[in-house]
Amino acid sequence: MIKFPLTKLLDEQASYEWLLEILHPKGLYCPNGHAIPVGQAPHDRQREPIVKYKCRGCGKVFHIFTGTDLSGSHYTCGQIVLILRGFLQGQTTQHIAEELGLDYGTLLSWRHRIQR
Template sequence: MEFPIIDLLEYQSSVDWLSQHLHPNGLQCPTCGQPSEQAWVFRTTKRSGLITYRCQGCQKVYNLYTGTVFQQRHLTPPQAVLLLRGICKGESSQALAQELGLTYKTVLDLRHQIQANVEAHQPDTPLPDHETETDEMFQNAGEKRDPAP
C-alpha cells in the first residue's frame, strides 16, 4: 500500500522551513545581495509553485532554490523537505522516489550532490574528545565458513 505522504505537508510551512535553512540571512539576490523585499515579484513557476523575483538593482531573476542543489529542478517545496528528510534518515533512493513521485535518477543525482556538499563542508580539525561513543554498529564479518569481503 502506497501512502501519499507528500500530500500531508503544508506548502507554506515547507517554503518557510526551506527559506530558513537554505537562506539563513534571508532570501536575497545572488548577484548584488539586495533582499527579496526590494525585488519585484516576476512570476510564479507552474510546476513547483515558487515565486520568482527580479532584482531592481541588477535585473537578475532568482527564487528560493537559486544557489542550491535544487536549482533548475522542478521540485515542490514539500518534495524538497521530504527528500532532505529521507536522505538524512538513510532511506533508499528507490523508496524516496516512489514516496515523492520522482524518478530514481533524480533522487540519486540529488543524493550524490547533497552528500558531496556535506563532505566538502566537513571540518578538518579532529574531534575535541579523545573517545567517541556510538549507539549502533554495522559489521560485515562474513558468514560461517565464508571469509569476510
C-alpha cells in the same frame, strides 16, 4: 501495504518557508548579494510558492533555489522537504523514490549532487 500520500499532506507554503529558512537563514539575496527589500512583490508567480524575484539593484531574476545545490530541481517544496529528510535519515534512494512516487534515477543523481 498502505501508501501514505505524504507529499499531498504537506503544505506547500509551509514547506517553502521552512526551506527558505534552511537555505537562506539571513534572508533571500540576489546572486550578486543584493537584499530584497521587505515587501517587494515577486516578479513571477507561475510556480508558486517558488516565486521569482527581480533584483532592483542589478536586474537578476532568481528564486529560493538559485545558486544552491537544489538549483534546477523540478520537485515541489513538499517533495524536497521529504527528500532531504529521507537523505538525512539514511533511507535508501529506492525507498524514498517509491514512497514519493519519483523516478529513481533522477532522485539518485540529486542525492549525489546534494551529498557532495
